[in-house]
Amino acid sequence: MDFFDVLTFVGGLALFLYGMQVLGDGLSKASGGRMEKILERLTSNRYKAVLLGAVVTAIIQSSSATTVMVVGFVNSGIMKLSQAIGVIMGANIGTTVTSWILSLSGIESGNFFVKLLKPSSFSPVLALIGVFILLFSGKEKRKNIALILVGFAVLMFGMETMTGAVRPLADVPEFTNLLLLFSNPILGLLTGVLLTAVIQSSSASIGILQALCATGAVSYQTAMPIIMGQNIGTCVTALISSIGASINARRAAIVHLYFNLIGTVVFMILFYGLHSAVDFVFMGQAAAPYGIALAHSVFNIFSTVILLPFSVELEKLACLTVRERSGGHEAHDSVTRLVDRDVKLLDDRFLQNPALAMAQCRRVALHMAVTAKESYLYAIDLLYQYDVAKAEEVSRKEEDCDCYEDMVGAYLMKLNARHLSEKDSQTLMLFLESIGDFERISDHAVGIKEAYQRLQDNKKEFSNKAKVELDIFSRSVADMLTLTLEVFEKEDALLGREAESLLRVVTELGAEIRKRHIKRLRKGKCTISLGFLLTDIITAGERVAMHCSHIALSAMEAHEETYSVHGHKDMLWQDEAGELQQLYHSMKDRYVLP
Numbered sequence: 001m002d003f004f005d006v007l008t009f010v011g012g013l014a015l016f017l018y019g020m021q022v023l024g025d026g027l028s029k030a031s032g033g034r035m036e037k038i039l040e041r042l043t044s045n046r047y048k049a050v051l052l053g054a055v056v057t058a059i060i061q062s063s064s065a066t067t068v069m070v071v072g073f074v075n076s077g078i079m080k081l082s083q084a085i086g087v088i089m090g091a092n093i094g095t096t097v098t099s100w101i102l103s104l105s106g107i108e109s110g111n112f113f114v115k116l117l118k119p120s121s122f123s124p125v126l127a128l129i130g131v132f133i134l135l136f137s138g139k140e141k142r143k144n145i146a147l148i149l150v151g152f153a154v155l156m157f158g159m160e161t162m163t164g165a166v167r168p169l170a171d172v173p174e175f176t177n178l179l180l181l182f183s184n185p186i187l188g189l190l191t192g193v194l195l196t197a198v199i200q201s202s203s204a205s206i207g208i209l210q211a212l213c214a215t216g217a218v219s220y221q222t223a224m225p226i227i228m229g230q231n232i233g234t235c236v237t238a239l240i241s242s243i244g245a246s247i248n249a250r251r252a253a254i255v256h257l258y259f260n261l262i263g264t265v266v267f268m269i270l271f272y273g274l275h276s277a278v279d280f281v282f283m284g285q286a287a288a289p290y291g292i293a294l295a296h297s298v299f300n301i302f303s304t305v306i307l308l309p310f311s312v313e314l315e316k317l318a319c320l321t322v323r324e325r326s327g328g329h330e331a332h333d334s335v336t337r338l339v340d341r342d343v344k345l346l347d348d349r350f351l352q353n354p355a356l357a358m359a360q361c362r363r364v365a366l367h368m369a370v371t372a373k374e375s376y377l378y379a380i381d382l383l384y385q386y387d388v389a390k391a392e393e394v395s396r397k398e399e400d401c402d403c404y405e406d407m408v409g410a411y412l413m414k415l416n417a418r419h420l421s422e423k424d425s426q427t428l429m430l431f432l433e434s435i436g437d438f439e440r441i442s443d444h445a446v447g448i449k450e451a452y453q454r455l456q457d458n459k460k461e462f463s464n465k466a467k468v469e470l471d472i473f474s475r476s477v478a479d480m481l482t483l484t485l486e487v488f489e490k491e492d493a494l495l496g497r498e499a500e501s502l503l504r505v506v507t508e509l510g511a512e513i514r515k516r517h518i519k520r521l522r523k524g525k526c527t528i529s530l531g532f533l534l535t536d537i538i539t540a541g542e543r544v545a546m547h548c549s550h551i552a553l554s555a556m557e558a559h560e561e562t563y564s565v566h567g568h569k570d571m572l573w574q575d576e577a578g579e580l581q582q583l584y585h586s587m588k589d590r591y592v593l594p
Contacts, residue, residue, distance in 0.1 A: 005165050005166075005168055006165075008161060008164070008165040009161075009162055009165035009166060011161060012157075012158045012159070012160075012161025012162035012163075012164075012165055012211075013158065013162055013208070014158070015154055015155075015157055015158030015161060016155060016158030016159055016161075016162060016204070016207060016208075017158070017199070017201075017204055018154060018158070019151050019152070019153070019154030019155030019156070019157070019158050020098075020151070020155050020201070020203065020204055020207075021151070022147055022150060022151030022154060022155075023147075023148060023151030023152050023154075023155055025147060025151070025419075026144055026145070026146075026147030026148035026149075026150075026151050027059055027060050027148055046082075046083075046085070046086040046308065046311055047086070047308075048086070049083055049085070049086025049087050049089075049090065050086045050087070050089050050090035050093070050304060050308065051090060052087065052090060053066060053070075053086060053087035053088065053089065053090020053091045053093075053094060054090035054091070054093040054094035055090075055094065056087075056090075056091075056094065057090065057091040057093075057094025057095050057097075058094040058095075058097040059094075062095070062201070062203070063091040063092055063094060063095035063202060063203075063234060064200060064201060064202075064234055064237040064238065065352065065353070066087065066088075066091040066094070067088055067091055067234075067237065067238040067241075067253075067256055068237060068238055068241045068349050068352065069349070069350070069353065069356065070084045070087050070088060070091075070238075070252055071084075071238055071241050071242050071245060071249050071252050071253055071349060072241075072249070072347040072349035072350050074245075074246070074248045074249045074251075074252045075242075075245040075246045075248070075249035075344060075347055075349070076344040076345045076347050076360075077341065077344055077345075078345070080248075081248045081251055081252055081255070081315055081318070082311070082312075082315055084252045084255065085252075085255050085259075085311045085314055085315060086308070086311065088252070088255060088256045088259060089259060089303075089304045089307065089308060089311075090304070092231065092259070092260070092300040092303065092304065093297075093300050093301055093304055095202055095203055095234075095300075096293065096296050096297040096300055098203035098206070098207070099203065099206045099207070099210065099292060099293035099296045099297070100290075100293045100297070102156075102159055102206070102207045102210050102289065102293070103210060103288075103289040103290040103292065103293040104156075104289075123152065123153040123156040123157060124153065126149040126150075126152060126153045127149065127150055127153035127154070127157075129146075129149055130145075130146040130147070130148075130149030130150035130153065131146070131150060133145065133146035133149075134146045134147075134150070140421050140422045140423060144421070159207060159210075159211060162207075162208070162211040163211045163214040164214075166211060166212055166214055166215050167214050167215060182222045182225070182226060183219070183221045183222050184225075185224075185225040185268060185272060186225070187225075188222060188224070188225030188226045188229065189225045189226070189228055189229040189232075189264070189268075190229060191225075191226055191229060192205065192225065192226035192227065192228065192229020192230040192231075192232070192233060193229040193230070193232045193233040194229075194233065195208070195226075195229075195230065195233065196229070196230040196231075196232075196233025196234050196236075197233040197236040200234070200236060200237045201234070202230045202231060202233065202234035205230045205233070206227070206230060206292060206293075206296055209223060209226060209227070209230075209292055210289040210292045210293070213286070213287050213288055213289050213291075213292065216286045217286070218286065218287045219283065219284055219285060219286060219287060220280075220282055220283045220284075220285060220287050220291065220295070221283045221284060222287070223287045223291075223292055223295065224271070224283075224295060225268070227292065227295050227296050227299060228264045228267065228268065228299060229264075231260045231263070231264065231299070231300065231303075232257070232260045232261060232264060234260075235253070235256050235257040235260055238252075238253040238256045238257075239253045239254075239256075239257065241253065241349055242254075246344070247322055247324060250322045251315075251318040251319060251321075251322045252318075254318045254321050254322055255314050255315065255318045258314055258317055258318065258321075259303065259307055259314065260303070262303075262307060262314075263299070263300075263302070263303025263304075263306065263307060264303075266303075266306060267299055267302055267303065338367055338371065338400070339367075339371070339400040339403045339404055342363075342364045342367055342404070342407075343407060345360050345363060345364050346360055346361065346364060346407060346408070346411040347360070348414070351414055351415060351418060354415060354418045354419070354420050354421070354424055355421075355424065357411075357415050357418075358415065358420075358424050358427055358428065361408060361411060361412060361415070361428075361431055362427070362431070364404070364407075364408055365404075365408060365431050365434065365435060365438075365488075366485075366488070366489055367404070368400075368401060368404035368405075368408065368435060368438050368439075369434075369438050369484075369485050369488055369489075370485065371397050371400050371401055371404065371438075371442070372397070372401050372438040372439070372441040372442045372445075372481075373441075373478075373481045373482070373485060374397055375393075375394050375397035375398055375401065375441070375442040375445035375446070376441060376442075376444070376445040376448070376477070376478065376481060376544060377478060378390045378391075378393050378394045378397070378445070378449075379394045379445040379446070379448040379449045379452070380448065380474040380477075380478065382448075382449060382452040382453075383452065383467060383470055383471060383474065384467065386452055386453070386455070386456040391449050391452075391453060394445050394446055394449040395446060395449070397442060397445070398442040398443060398445065398446045400442075401438060401439045401441075401442035402439060402442075404435065404438070404439070405435050405436065405438075405439040408431065408435050409432065409435060412428055412431055412432055415428060416428055426557075429554075430554050430555060430557075433550070433551075433554050434488060434551045434554060434555075437547040437548075437550055437551045438547075438551070440543070440547050441481070441544050441547050441548070444540040444541075444543050444544045444547075445540075445544075447536065447540040448536075448537050448540045448541070451533045451536045451537050451540075452537075454533060455530075455533055458529070460527075460529070460530060462530060462534065463520070463526065465516075465520075465594075466513075466517070466520075466526070466530075466534060468593075468594060469513045469516065469593055469594075470513070470534070470537060470538075472509065472591050472592075472593060473506070473509045473510065473513055473538065473541060473591075474541060475591070476502065476505055476506050476509055476590075476591045477506055477541045477544050477545050477548075479502065480499055480502045480503065480506060480544075480545050480548045481544065481548055483495055483498055483499040483502065483548075483552070484499050484548040484551050484552050487499055487551070487552045487555045487556070488551055488552075488555050491555050491556070495552075496552045496553065496555060496556040497583055498583055498587070499548060499549065499552040500549060500552060500553070501583040501584040501586075501587050502545075502587050503545050503546070503548070503549045504584055504587075505584065505587045505588050505591055506541065506542060506545040507542060507545070508588075509591060509593065510538045510539075510541065510542050512593060513534070513538055513593070514535065514538065516593075517531055517534055517535075
């Protein structure tokens with residue numbers, strides 16, 4: 001093996017790792033975050049957790065990615081540590097699918113149909129189809145499928161290149177002697193740990209081992225301890241990810257390590273104990289790619305079957321290793337304010353999976369929307385009876401909305417730096433615009449609260465007619481807020497049209513109430529100071545409605561893939577006899593001033 005063979009091997013390894021990355025990204029985007037949502041909905045059934053962990057990992061082709069997601073879920077409080085253990089075990093089984101796919105490169109036969117199963121035979125066709133779709137298709141779903149095809153082709157081409165580059169090593173005695181050193185179980189185990197820890201992918205390290213099988217110098221005696229070491233090495237990714245996380249998140253990463261360590265120790269004791277007693281003949285034979293895949297699967301399934309009944313004990317062991325702080329404060333420091341809990345939902349670990357990160361942003365943005373709505377509802381409740389506790393709650397919720405805007409905005413900017421799908425990019429812009437509107441709604445709620453507070457401080461009150469008018473007006477704005485939240489959550493075009501027609505009703509109600517106030521003022525039934533306060537409340541309500549309209553229109557655009565709020569709004573009102581006009585008249589009949 002000369003210098004150029006080394007270059008070829010390095011190039012093949014680079015293509016192999018890149019292909020694995022592209023394939024994983026394509027699979028993740030094609031799933032649209034559905035796999036991650038399935039993980040979130042896990043029950044306490046540990047067998048279901050194992051199954052789902054295996055399925056999700058087989059689909060996204062990365063046990064490290066699954067484990068990091070699980071650490072993030074536990075850190076965010078979405079998943080309990082007991083649920084995470086089953087998923088982690090399942091992830092170890094799911095990752096073996098990759099080794100079986102890679103083992104196809106070892107197919108050797110003169111039969112035409114059998115040769116067609118060899119990836120080198122069909123992957124060029126997949127690459128051609130994938131590149132063609134990427135160049136000439138504008139649809140996001142098709143591009144994701146193209147990424148899967150191209151990623152798989154590059155992965156298999158890199159595998160074939162590595163295999164071809166290492167074949168000359170079969171004639172190098174020094175290489176054979178080096179491999180004999182790894183026949184020592186402990187040394188082989190440490191080699192597997194180190195290799196996987198460096199490249200942070202057990203699938204990739206298994207692929208390298210399968211490529212080395214082409215030399216014929218890798219025996220099962222050498223391969224077995226390396227395979228077991230690779231499972232321990234893959235824990236490094238989760239351990240790094242858990243740095244700075246909550247106690248339970250760190251425990252989840254430790255469970256992953258203990259699971260692989262204990263499984264390896266038990267398997268090695270039983271396997272080598274039986275080997276010394278029975279003498280497995282195959283151990284001295286040259287390993288084949290499919291044999292590596294089989295050993296990888298058997299080891300991980302064995303570890304899961306043996307340790308799953310002891311998942312509670314694994315959890316206790318992790319709790320003993322990662323202890324609570326003195327006094328147990330960290331276990332009980334959860335706060336009642338929703339915004340403080342939501343900080344953990346926007347975990348930087350999720351940024352590796354943009355679809356999942358976007359789902360978390362949606363959840364937190366909805367919580368912000370509810371907080372803004374509640375601030376307005378508390379404010380208008382002060383109309384008939386001023387309540388200090390409610391007034392303080394309005395201010396607190398406004399502060400919460402300020403926090404939401406800062407943390408969601410910062411997280412969205414981090415997410416924007418990632419490679420997003422077209423749909424996620426539109427959703428990101430919707431969230432960036434909407435969080436500003438929700439924050440302003442809470443500001444206007446504070447303005448309404450302050451108006452009623454001045455009324456209370458001056459020991460004045462509105463006339464009964466003014467109170468009834470304000471009640472109808474405030475109810476129309478509150479209903480518009482409710483509609484807006486539904487539009488924001490569901491991106492429902494029909495609800496968006498209802499919200500837009502309700503804005504017109506709110507505007508007309510505000511104008512009518514001002515006219516009636518001027519009439520009362522002329523008749524001496526009201527004062528100028530009360531008029532100022534009434535106008536402040538009406539103006540604040542109208543501005544809340546305007547922000548609601550902007551949110552609803554932006555959500556409709558994201559759904560209908562249009563790009564101009566003002567153009568979309570003008571288009572909605574073009575047909576005077578159309579659906580929007582009918583909705584407007586229907587809404588108008590609900591809010592009639594006496």
